[in-house]
Amino acid sequence: xxxxxxxxxxxxxxxxxxxxxxxxxxxxxxxxxxxxxxxxxxxxxxxxxxxxxxxx
Numbered sequence: 077x078x079x080x081x082x083x084x085x086x087x088x089x090x091x092x093x094x095x096x097x098x099x100x101x102x103x104x105x106x107x108x109x110x111x112x113x114x115x116x117x118x119x120x121x122x123x124x125x126x127x128x129x130x131x132x
Contacts (some may be wrong), residue, residue, distance in 0.1 A: 087127070094124065095128060
């Protein structure tokens with residue numbers, strides 16, 4: 077598993093990685109990623125929304 081997706085990373089560190097990834101996407105791409113993420117793991121998506129609402 078690539079380091080950027082390691083389950084051993086802290087929440088703030090993982091949040092920064094997600095923000096970095098999303099910042100490289102267009103608005104349409106970001107929306108697609110968010111919809112897919114929400115469908116795959118609603119709990120983790122809810123956590124992202126609460127930790128980084130500006131990215132959702």
